[in-house]
Amino acid sequence: MKSVKIKSPATIANLVCGFDVLGMALNDPQDVMQVTLSKEPGIRIQHNDIYNLPVIPEKNVAGVALLELIKELDNENGFDIVIEKHIKPGSGLGSSAASAAGVVVAANHLLGNIFSKEDLVRFAMAGEKLASGVKHADNISPCIYGGVTLIRSIFPLDIIPLPAPPMYVAVVHPQIEVKTSDAREILRKEVLLKDAIKQWGNIAGLVAGFMQNDYGLISRSLEDVIIEPVRSILIPGFDEVKKKCAAAGALGGGIAGSGPSIFMLCKEENVAKDVELIMKGIYDSIGLAYHSYVTTINNKGITIV
């Protein structure tokens, strides 16, 4: 039977001032998935990794995403899925989105690309709903489209891929657990109008900065006065990381997704490497285990291997 192997990238949602609307794809890490079209109806999932994720389709984010796609097919095909997860679940780097988006992109390829990218985002959102309780697309969209994407609206879905200049991304993942549901619950339902104005001034500046390759403007706009002050208290060392990385020349950054990973955007590779060293130093001195690395923006999204 027809089979395809894909790579599905890590993504950063809630990109600083772009809470719930702005996401970015990374070149590392990437999940690997092998999806095979089968005459036997149904979905069979196998996980070739250490994470012990559920393999019952209805309880697996890739499974539910694929079930959404299958609903719109008029045939009885089934799928065999082998997932090799490299994006650690719970890292804040879009692990569930990579599974959900990866499987529907792979299935669509096997079916002769009958669905649009927007359709695929719609299917994959079912996986996000399973993972976090909320349909959101700011991991899935950059995962599928690559680069930076704006999700102006979910209902109706309105995805705008944004050009952005090359950037290096230093990431540190302190090994603590932050549940997406907890990270959502601590947010206030109301915010000050004056803070909201600051935030929409910043996201407007960030979009303009990305589109004009204006690193200075990008840097000035990378400020989140609403979500970060609340959520960062869940992440030990956050303020120190941010302050020291900015002093070392990072453009700016913040919490990846709902955490606990922290990312910093940099114009130059050597700055990103310095920034990673700073991150290491801080978590070494706190005595908290962590994983850190430097990567770049992924402009391709999910790729067929």
Added chain:
Amino acid sequence: MKSVKIKSPATIANLVCGFDVLGMALNDPQDVMQVTLSKEPGIRIQHNDIYNLPVIPEKNVAGVALLELIKELDNENGFDIVIEKHIKPGSGLGSSAASAAGVVVAANHLLGNIFSKEDLVRFAMAGEKLASGVKHADNISPCIYGGVTLIRSIFPLDIIPLPAPPMYVAVVHPQIEVKTSDAREILRKEVLLKDAIKQWGNIAGLVAGFMQNDYGLISRSLEDVIIEPVRSILIPGFDEVKKKCAAAGALGGGIAGSGPSIFMLCKEENVAKDVELIMKGIYDSIGLAYHSYVTTINNKGITIV
């Protein structure tokens, strides 16, 4: 003595989802000002119009703006100002900004352009403070820079001129009074986070739409879920104008500044003319006096005549 005549355009601040941060300059109407450098220190203001505005410099928006500029001079020059106002005060179309920005641009020209545009915005904001009690720059910036400008931040001042495709602007000014201070007071100090998210998704979409000449995206993004629902109750006929103009093909629009003028952006001139007719029809049937017209985006800002 040296003298200069300038034209200073009307502007629309609070551009739909860009409350407090996004403004646009119009080709009509424009104030005309004659500014003359004098050896006699001090400022003398004459108003050649029907609006009976104060001529004491400390009480005149152009006067206080120019006083700010003079503070930074190391000579004893004075200025004679003749203002011919065509932008009706209280229309929501940046009448005070046109005076404040116009006079400092003219003075700077007479002084050999010793100040930057950003300096001029800073001086002119003193006029806005006098007029509305609050320093804001979303009328002054497009007035000076032309086109559409983003004011990402006031302290420190960060102005980003944004490219935008050609558009026609239909404007109706119902002849009622909406005080800027009242329009500010009725706003809630807190807003729902979910509305704020919608708003920053929209402004991000609007900026991307402007920069990519994507009229469809511009149209979808021209939505204000925070300010307009509150302020529009001060403007009779607002909902009907908006609904019928959208149905006639306008891209979208809203309240100009803090009102009471309403504007609608259109891609085609004939649509803008239809939209103006709709506006006329609505205020004729309400029985409220109004002034309406169609103009275009002014990309030059203040010009030397």
